[in-house]
Amino acid sequence: MRQLLKIAYRDLVRNRRRSLLTLVAIAVGVSLLVFMSGFIQGAITDSIENNIRLQTGHLKIRAESYDEDKVSLAWEDLLDNPEELAAQVRALDGVEAASPVLWASGIVSTREESVGVRVFGIDPLSDVHARIRDGLAAGEYLQPDDRSGVLLGQRLAESLGVAVGDQISLLVNTADEAPDEATFTIRGLYATGVPVYDDTTIFLPLSKAQAFTHTEGRASMILALLKDRELADGLAAALRAPGYTVLTWREMNQVILQAIQAGMGMLYIMYLVVLLVVAVVIANTLLMSVFERIREMGILSALGMKGREILLMFVVEAGILGAVGVVLGVGLGSLAVFYMSKVGLHLGEMATMTTVSAAYSDTMYARFAPAETIGVAIAAMVIILLASLYPARFAARLEPADALRND
Amino acid sequence: MEVIRLEDVTRVYRIGEVETYALRGLTLTVEESEFTALVGPSGSGKTTALQVMGCLDKPTSGRVLLKGEDVSKLSGSKRADLRRGSIGFVFQFFALLPGLNAYENIELPLLLARKNGKQRKERVTELLEAVGLSDRAQHRPDQMSGGEQQRVAVARALATNPILILADEPTANLDTDNGRQVMEIMLRLNEETGTTFVCATHDPRVVAFARRVVELRDGKVSDDRLPRGNAR
Numbered sequence: 001m002r003q004l005l006k007i008a009y010r011d012l013v014r015n016r017r018r019s020l021l022t023l024v025a026i027a028v029g030v031s032l033l034v035f036m037s038g039f040i041q042g043a044i045t046d047s048i049e050n051n052i053r054l055q056t057g058h059l060k061i062r063a064e065s066y067d068e069d070k071v072s073l074a075w076e077d078l079l080d081n082p083e084e085l086a087a088q089v090r091a092l093d094g095v096e097a098a099s100p101v102l103w104a105s106g107i108v109s110t111r112e113e114s115v116g117v118r119v120f121g122i123d124p125l126s127d128v129h130a131r132i133r134d135g136l137a138a139g140e141y142l143q144p145d146d147r148s149g150v151l152l153g154q155r156l157a158e159s160l161g162v163a164v165g166d167q168i169s170l171l172v173n174t175a176d177e178a179p180d181e182a183t184f185t186i187r188g189l190y191a192t193g194v195p196v197y198d199d200t201t202i203f204l205p206l207s208k209a210q211a212f213t214h215t216e217g218r219a220s221m222i223l224a225l226l227k228d229r230e231l232a233d234g235l236a237a238a239l240r241a242p243g244y245t246v247l248t249w250r251e252m253n254q255v256i257l258q259a260i261q262a263g264m265g266m267l268y269i270m271y272l273v274v275l276l277v278v279a280v281v282i283a284n285t286l287l288m289s290v291f292e293r294i295r296e297m298g299i300l301s302a303l304g305m306k307g308r309e310i311l312l313m314f315v316v317e318a319g320i321l322g323a324v325g326v327v328l329g330v331g332l333g334s335l336a337v338f339y340m341s342k343v344g345l346h347l348g349e350m351a352t353m354t355t356v357s358a359a360y361s362d363t364m365y366a367r368f369a370p371a372e373t374i375g376v377a378i379a380a381m382v383i384i385l386l387a388s389l390y391p392a393r394f395a396a397r398l399e400p401a402d403a404l405r406n407d
Numbered sequence: 408m409e410v411i412r413l414e415d416v417t418r419v420y421r422i423g424e425v426e427t428y429a430l431r432g433l434t435l436t437v438e439e440s441e442f443t444a445l446v447g448p449s450g451s452g453k454t455t456a457l458q459v460m461g462c463l464d465k466p467t468s469g470r471v472l473l474k475g476e477d478v479s480k481l482s483g484s485k486r487a488d489l490r491r492g493s494i495g496f497v498f499q500f501f502a503l504l505p506g507l508n509a510y511e512n513i514e515l516p517l518l519l520a521r522k523n524g525k526q527r528k529e530r531v532t533e534l535l536e537a538v539g540l541s542d543r544a545q546h547r548p549d550q551m552s553g554g555e556q557q558r559v560a561v562a563r564a565l566a567t568n569p570i571l572i573l574a575d576e577p578t579a580n581l582d583t584d585n586g587r588q589v590m591e592i593m594l595r596l597n598e599e600t601g602t603t604f605v606c607a608t609h610d611p612r613v614v615a616f617a618r619r620v621v622e623l624r625d626g627k628v629s630d631d632r633l634p635r636g637n638a639r
Contacts, residue, residue, distance in 0.1 A: 006506070011506055296504065302498075304491025304520070400458075401458045
């Protein structure tokens with residue numbers, strides 16, 4: 001085996017240019033796949049995290065009859081003792097934060113503009129809304145006892161032509177099935193980096209939202225964030241009770257997860273195409289090597305080397321090229337992922353083309369995907385070794401006498 | 408004791424509808440320790456005869472017996488086993504592996520024969536000395552002259568102590584001095600070790616060293632003689 005390795009290595013060095021070009025092809029192919037994995041991983045993580053942190057939480061507890069699409073404010077569809085329920089959830093092991101939230105639909109109006117919005121009544125002090133608090137771009141954050149202030153998305157404010165300190169009119173549907181209207185002052189502007197969210201959502205303190213919508217201390221749901229999202233299934237099972245629906249982040253992010261599955265299917269097809277190209281390059285390189293060395297095969301055969309040993313020699317040559325190329329490719333791809341994890345890709349207005357249930361940030365960052373990277377490396381090596389079999393078998397099947405006659 | 412016997416061996420090459428008879432009912436026996444020259448014009452079947460003797464090629468008909476064993480119909484793998492242990496080759500174009508140095512080229516048959524490190528080292532050192540190239544062990548073929556390369560090839564052929572060495576035009580690419588040097592080494596090793604040598608050639612210098620000359624014409628033996636006088 002040592003001598004086979006030596007012969008294979010020496011042949012690669014003898015044909016430096018050919019070996020180098022093949023290495024580059026493998027490295028570029030593999031690095032492209034590693035980079036794509038990192039980018040997709042970043043996009044997936046980004047989208048799911050956005051949704052969890054801004055909308056669904058890791059767990060959501062609501063009344064069984066509550067329909068999120070209808071954004072019902074009927075008392076029978078809401079939670080009666082949301083503070084008590086939230087406290088019970090907070091007391092569970094693994095829960096980082098839990099807070100009641102009231103959802104309503106409304107219209108924000110200025111002198112010139114009117115736009116439909118989602119109205120969220122929140123406990124601003126809860127860590128469930130840390131993303132909003134941390135995303136404060138101008139003005140002040142809300143206080144729980146503020147009776148006349150709102151937080152607006154910075155993008156929404158720009159489109160309405162308003163700023164911190166300005167007044168807006170907010171019309172909401174109420175529990176009485178009649179709209180109510182009031183004037184509010186813009187306390188602050190927030191920017192989560194998720195355009196589709198920032199364009200459509202306005203925040204009020206929970207107590208003010210409850211009074212405004214005539215829901216008398218009730219809430220649409222309890223949102224909970226967990227220390228580890230994998231605890232969701234177990235905690236959901238513990239919290240389920242008659243009259244309540246408890247949803248996990250997986251159940252609430254079905255749209256994204258299905259889109260991811262479909263996307264991954266396309267991605268794997270792309271992986272295959274790239275790896276097939278790499279395979280063709282390797283097979284071609286080895287075939288050229290075989291044709292150049294037919295007489296050498298005859299000599300080795302004359303010395304008593306068997307067909308399967310000649311086959312192994314070429315497979316070893318492919319293995320060396322493959323291993324070096326894959327390592328280089330993983331290195332280059334990882335560097336690219338690292339760079340894009342810091343710099344990101346600015347999507348800008350493209351991010352507004354997503355929906356609230358599949359929300360992308362306006363800047364997408366790559367994330368290192370170790371499992372995918374190892375998978376790409378292994379798949380590349382397997383395909384390279386398989387591709388080497390055809391030229392290797394060709395060499396192994398040469399009749400010694402014919403090979404020796406070759407010039 | 409006979410080492411190799413060809414009985415009525417025919418070898419036909421078919422390319423499309425054209426048949427070419429390289430050997431036509433060749434019958435020949437070579438005894439142990441012989442130093443035989445196989446002579447004849449181009450196309451007489453010398454190289455084919457050597458390849459059939461060396462189990463590099465199979466006869467179309469007839470038998471080939473190596474030490475009494477019929478090897479005519481053996482599989483490729485079994486023929487490789489025979490070549491590995493019992494037969495050595497010296498080629499016209501030296502046939503060294505360019506990526507390996509002299510030591511490694513001679514060592515290769517010993518590696519294929521699964522000899523351990525100590526055995527390989529001893530044998531290679533012994534052979535390098537026998538062919539006068541101990542100081543060239545680390546040189547690759549592109550760093551050696553034609554004569555030196557052919558001497559390494561002779562050493563390699565002898566590595567596994569084969570019973571038979573087949574040399575196809577061993578001096579064709581060598582000048583007079585180098586050709587003579589190589590033939591002297593081969594003859595000396597034949598006398599010292601008793602290894603049988605069969606050399607296909609149309610070089611009179613090689614014929615001069617042989618103790619038996621077999622002439623081929625049109626794929627069969629036309630003359631088989633013991634030359635008079637000393638071969639050197």
